Amino acid sequence: MRVRSRLALVASLQFGLSSRFDCHVWALRAPGGAILIDAGSGWANDAVLENLEQAFGTRHVAAVLLTHSHPDHALGAASLRELTGCAVFSPAPARRLIEEGDEEGCGLAYARRLGVYPAELRMKPCPVAHAFAHGERFTVAGQAFQAIQVRGHSEDSFCLLTELDGMGTLFSGDVVFYGGLLGLINAPGSTMEGYRADLARLQGLNVEALLPGHGLFTLRGGQRHIDCALNELSRNFLPRMIGQGDLIF
Numbered sequence: 248m249r250v251r252s253r254l255a256l257v258a259s260l261q262f263g264l265s266s267r268f269d270c271h272v273w274a275l276r277a278p279g280g281a282i283l284i285d286a287g288s289g290w291a292n293d294a295v296l297e298n299l300e301q302a303f304g305t306r307h308v309a310a311v312l313l314t315h316s317h318p319d320h321a322l323g324a325a326s327l328r329e330l331t332g333c334a335v336f337s338p339a340p341a342r343r344l345i346e347e348g349d350e351e352g353c354g355l356a357y358a359r360r361l362g363v364y365p366a367e368l369r370m371k372p373c374p375v376a377h378a379f380a381h382g383e384r385f386t387v388a389g390q391a392f393q394a395i396q397v398r399g400h401s402e403d404s405f406c407l408l409t410e411l412d413g414m415g416t417l418f419s420g421d422v423v424f425y426g427g428l429l430g431l432i433n434a435p436g437s438t439m440e441g442y443r444a445d446l447a448r449l450q451g452l453n454v455e456a457l458l459p460g461h462g463l464f465t466l467r468g469g470q471r472h473i474d475c476a477l478n479e480l481s482r483n484f485l486p487r488m489i490g491q492g493d494l495i496f
């Protein structure tokens with residue numbers, strides 16, 4: 248699904264683009280080839296690559312950048328790497344989980360016990376070409392990114408800031424969503440403490456396009472949504488969270 252000339256959504260449960268186990272997988276057409284932000288679950292890689300071909304006329308993937316290690320974002324990395332030869336980039340705190348295929352550590356075993364995923368969905372070990380740290384600036388396929396760690400949804404959650412057609416663009420993973428919703432969930436590693444410590448790192452970024460891992464997105468005024476979440480977090484009550492009354496899975 249082309250969103251702009253250099254931006255497409257190539258997997259998503261909610262837009263019906265791939266399988267029901269997939270987050271939004273964003274594709275960016277960089278000077279050196281297509282970059283995917285997150286990998287999805289791997290349950291429907293054919294659909295992901297088909298969507299990429301429809302959007303950009305190629306199935307070649309230069310790199311996959313993971314926002315965190317949760318199954319709906321990261322499980323597909325190993326098989327996409329096998330299929331396309333892409334380099335996999337991960338947050339530094341997620342590197343061991345991704346490389347070892349740690350189903351307990353990435354939350355797959357826990358979510359499976361809740362009935363979120365079927366027994367057949369497994370995590371394969373995936374070599375990581377580069378693990379980025381908080382504040383790191385790196386360039387992949389000619390596209391520059393800044394990595395911003397924001398704990399709260401998970402210990403290894405990162406947002407990736409880049410520029411697209413002159414617009415500040417934030418791939419926010421499951422950290423912050425359209426409407427200022429936060430991603431606190433009922434799972435190990437998800438804490439308000441993390442949000443209290445790190446969410447302010449998203450202040451003043453002048454984000455135009457806010458592209459989260461689930462739900463709605465916006466190409467204009469994304470910083471307003473982030474500021475809304477920051478404002479809610481400054482009060483003495485729990486902020487609004489994703490999953491409260493809306494269908495995620």
Ligand SMILES: [Zn+2]
Pocket residue numbers: 315317320400401421
């Ligand atoms: Zn997640």
